[in-house]
Amino acid sequence: MKKILIVLAIIIVQFTIEAQVKTPQGSPKSTLNQIVGLTDVEVVYSRPSARGRAVFGNLVPFGKVWRSGANENTTVSFSDDVIIDGKTLKKGKYALYTIPNIQSWEIIFYKTTDNWGNPAEWNEANVALRAKVKEESLSKLAETFTIGISGLDNNFAFLEMYWENSYVALKFEVPTQKNTLASIEKALAGPSAGDYFSSAQYLYQSNGDITTARMYVDKALELSKEKPFWYNRLKSLIQAKQGDKKGAIETAKISLAAAEIAKNEDYVKMNKDSISEWSKN
Numbered sequence: 001m002k003k004i005l006i007v008l009a010i011i012i013v014q015f016t017i018e019a020q021v022k023t024p025q026g027s028p029k030s031t032l033n034q035i036v037g038l039t040d041v042e043v044v045y046s047r048p049s050a051r052g053r054a055v056f057g058n059l060v061p062f063g064k065v066w067r068s069g070a071n072e073n074t075t076v077s078f079s080d081d082v083i084i085d086g087k088t089l090k091k092g093k094y095a096l097y098t099i100p101n102i103q104s105w106e107i108i109f110y111k112t113t114d115n116w117g118n119p120a121e122w123n124e125a126n127v128a129l130r131a132k133v134k135e136e137s138l139s140k141l142a143e144t145f146t147i148g149i150s151g152l153d154n155n156f157a158f159l160e161m162y163w164e165n166s167y168v169a170l171k172f173e174v175p176t177q178k179n180t181l182a183s184i185e186k187a188l189a190g191p192s193a194g195d196y197f198s199s200a201q202y203l204y205q206s207n208g209d210i211t212t213a214r215m216y217v218d219k220a221l222e223l224s225k226e227k228p229f230w231y232n233r234l235k236s237l238i239q240a241k242q243g244d245k246k247g248a249i250e251t252a253k254i255s256l257a258a259a260e261i262a263k264n265e266d267y268v269k270m271n272k273d274s275i276s277e278w279s280k281n
Helices: 002-018 176-189 193-205 210-223 229-242 245-262 265-280
Strands: 029-036 039-046 075-078 082-084 087-089 092-100 104-110 127-134 136-150 156-173
Touching: 029 136, 029 156, 039 136, 087 127, 092 156, 104 156, 127 156, 193 210, 193 229, 210 229, 229 245, 229 265, 245 265
Parallel strands: none
Antiparallel strands: 029 039, 039 075, 075 092, 082 087, 082 156, 092 104, 104 127, 136 156
C-alpha cells in the first residue's frame, strides 16, 4: 500500500509539472539598449496594445500621471549625467512617468523604481526632472505602445514614445566631448598606479615573471601619493618570492604600520605572520 501511495504521489507531481500552462503576456516586456556617443542608455518597459479601444483621453486619461506602459515601472537608465531642457539629470535609473495632454506631454523622471505602476503615494521630492514636449499626430495608427531612441548624434538623441495617433520626442544631450577628452588624457598620461598594481598582482598570483612583477609594483608605489598598505604588502610578497627576505621584512613593516593606522586587522595579522615566518629563515 505504501509503495502504491508513493507511485501515485510521483505521478501527481509529474502531472502538475507537465500541466503548467504558458500563455503570452497581454503587455509583453521589452528592453531597449542604445549607446549615444559614449553613454549607455537602457529602457525597460511593458507594451500594451489598443485592441480596438480609444487610448488617450479614455484608457489613458488626459492630465493625469501615467505609468508610460503597463505592469511594473517603465525605467530609463543613463550611464552618464545628461542634459534635458537645459537641466542636468544625474546618471542612474529612473521610473518614467508621463502626463499626456492633447497638445503636449509632461515627461517625469522619478527616483524610485520599485512601484507597480504609479506610486501609492506621489512624493514630489522623488521627482528628479520634469520636461514638457510637444505632442504630434501620427498619420497611421500605432497599435502597440512603443518607446524608442531616435535622431542619434554623437552629442544627443531623442527619447520617443508613440501609441494610437500620438507621438512625442524628448531630446537629451550626452557628455561625449567631455568623456572623449578625459579618455584621451588618460591614455596619453600612461598607466596609473592602479594599473601597475593590478599587473604586478596578476603576475605574482599566476606565477608569472617575478622580476617584471617587482618592476610593476615599484612603479605603482612611485606613482601613488598615498602608498597604500596593500601595495607594500604585495611588494613584500614579491621580494620574498625573489629570495630577498631581508627586504621583504622591511617592506612588510611599512605595510604593517600603515595597516595599524588604518585599523585593518586582516593586513596587520598577515604582515605580522609574514615577518615572523621570514625572520626564521
